Amino acid sequence: MTNQQDNQSSGYITLLTLVAALGGMLFGWDTAVISGTVSSLDAFFIAPLGLAEYEANSLLGTLVSSALIGCVIGGAIAGVLSQKYGRKKMLIVSAALFFISALGSAIPEMGFYAIGSSEANQALPQFIFYRILGGVGVGMASMLSPLYIAEIAPAKIRGRLVSFNQMAIVTGIIVVYFVNYLIALQGGESWIQTLGWRYMFASEMLPAALFFFLLFTVPESPRWHAINGHDKEARNTLAKLHGPKEAELEFSEIKESLSHHTSGKLFSFGLMVLVVGILLSMFQQLIGINAVLYYAPEIFKNMGSGTNAAMLQTIIVGAFNVIFTLVAIFTVDKFGRKPLMIIGALGMCVAMTALGFSFYTESMGISVLIAMLAYVAFFSLSWGPVCWVLLSEIFPNKIRSLAMSVAVAAQWITNYLVSWSFPLMNNNTYLTEQFNHGFAYWIYGGMSLLAALFVWKFVPETKGKSLEEMEKLWDNDTSSENVVAKKSLA
Missing domain, CATH: 1.20.1250.20 (MFS general substrate transporter like domains)
Incomplete structure (x- = not known):
């Protein structure tokens, strides 16, 4: 080209x-x-x-x-x-x-x-x-x-x-x-x-x-066309997207991936790929991001801010969210998915732990705002955008839409549970007396550490790989032990 x-x-x-x-x-x-x-x-x-x-x-x-x-x-x-x-x-x-x-x-x-x-x-x-x-x-x-x-x-x-x-x-x-x-x-x-x-x-x-x-x-997705046997439409769209030469190579890869003897049913590539996708979705919520975003004004009020100051600080949090999402856009294809996800999760763990201790020790100064902004920054350059990148990549062509649908539904259910449970922890009389609003943030810090370990151990690196190359990681012909080993080495 x-x-x-x-x-x-x-x-x-x-x-x-x-x-x-x-x-x-x-x-x-x-x-x-x-x-x-x-x-x-x-x-x-x-x-x-x-x-x-x-x-x-x-x-x-x-x-x-x-x-x-x-x-x-x-x-x-x-x-x-x-x-x-x-x-x-x-x-x-x-x-x-x-x-x-x-x-x-x-x-x-x-x-x-x-x-x-x-x-x-x-x-x-x-x-x-x-x-x-x-x-x-x-x-x-x-x-x-x-x-x-x-x-x-x-x-x-x-x-x-x-x-x-x-x-x-x-x-x-x-x-x-x-x-x-x-x-x-x-x-x-x-x-x-x-x-x-x-x-x-x-x-x-x-x-x-x-x-x-x-x-x-x-245009319609060329991979959807190929999956449904619309070869001419798939080729035409790929040619518009990548040029005629690249289109033929990519079309051949797609058709080869679809020729595997799998039914296209949800578990036709085994259980592991679905488990990884669901846990990615759940951890994105269990680390507490929506509790922080939904309740940011209340969090700032807990540290003694007035309503206007709390709203201003919430806007600052939103601005950090935008800025560091831009950082992710320009680094995800350079540094890879796994490094960003692991660094982000460890950064959020430190930030949430520090935020919990700030509340616990009643150190209601600038340290609370710094911890909040650090948490949002680490989330925005990692688990915010990169989780969606991984979810769109890791599933094989034949089951991508079904498997991603299950993972996204799990994410929304977890979103609801986290949003519902935060005020129960944050406003509980006993927990407030013992930890002064710090308890929930330590929970999110612990979940962030687990998220880092999960990505390190089980999530494959997808940087630079075609969607069809990714599919080989989940081939049913490979044993579960070898799949995990492959992923750990990726």
């Missing part, structure tokens, strides 16, 4: 990656938009019910976390559906779900009560339904966007391109924080509680519509 052809192909692949990564941005947007609306939803939907304190708090928790139910469902079904109908078509479905959820969450009474009427606050079940629907879109996009990018990307820059998806997620989170803030400035507290929160949810309609229409301009 000439330099001119190479540049044209790289530019085309980058454009396709940016379109697919919009799914990641909507993932971040949808999961974070709720942060600016919690008090308004409480006032609009729950306060009028006159419930006792426990029942009211429980209902508010259900309302806020309802999207996670949809995330588990979306992650679980995306594999089967994308294997049957294609990656592109299911990404289009996820974009439609984002749009419908944004519109329905903004005006949940639509079709049941007059919009904006005094009865609108009775549309709580409809609101929860639309949030679950949006969660299904999030769950599907969280699996399909990195999967699609990995299946179109050349091996030498695949890590960087898949990392764009994580960059899009954290960008979506930061953008929606500012969108919520700008909307909140348009009126007082009463306006926000009646109308402002609606605009916050409706803000997602624009990027969702953009994602929906742009997806019609991208």
Whole structure:
């Protein structure tokens, strides 16, 4: 391939990656938009019910976390559906779900009560339904966007391109924080509680519509075409992506990988590959990142910050998330996946241990902020983007969509459990008396150490390997002991 052809192909692949990564941005947007609306939803939907304190708090928790139910469902079904109908078509479905959820969450009474009427606050079940629907879109996009990018990307820059998806997620989170803030400035507290929160949810309609229409301009994954016997379409797409010469070589590798005598069922390459994928997903959550991001303002309040200072510090945390995700994008194909994952996990272990001791010894100074920022920095250059890179790479072609779907569903379930358990540990009277809010961070530090050991022992290095080369690690003809040995040496 000439330099001119190479540049044209790289530019085309980058454009396709940016379109697919919009799914990641909507993932971040949808999961974070709720942060600016919690008090308004409480006032609009729950306060009028006159419930006792426990029942009211429980209902508010259900309302806020309802999207996670949809995330588990979306992650679980995306594999089967994308294997049957294609990656592109299911990404289009996820974009439609984002749009419908944004519109329905903004005006949940639509079709049941007059919009904006005094009865609108009775549309709580409809609101929860639309949030679950949006969660299904999030769950599907969280699996399909990195999967699609990995299946179109050349091996030498695949890590960087898949990392764009994580960059899009954290960008979506930061953008929606500012969108919520700008909307909140348009009126007082009463306006926000009646109308402002609606605009916050409706803000997602624009990027969702953009994602929906742009997806019609991208090709279907060539590997999906090959898996389904569409050889001509697979060759044509590969030629557009990599040029005619490289396309034939890659097509031959793909067809060879599909000729293996495996059924394409979930366990046709053995149990180990699935276990590794699930544990990668679970450790990404067990190290505590979403407890830190979801509860950052409360953490800073525990160290004595006022509300405004806590919000400012939370924005600083978000900025570190973006900056160090950029570091990962430019290093993942240079240093490899395993070194970044191990260094990141060990760094998070030290940061979480230090944060726990800062709370335990009541050293509520700058050390807490430094520990938090160090933790987020290590996560953002490792387990944030690189975990998604590995999940999109390690599964063989025939089972990639199914296996990745199981791993992503496990990730969302673990996300829910960690988010649910953090306040139980952080606000427990006994644990607070004994450890002064430090206990949960020591748990996350211990999980980070286990995550480093897990990657070192069981996760293969995938830097520079084609997706078809990766498949040989999990060949059923090889014994489990040899597979583990191979991986340990990788």
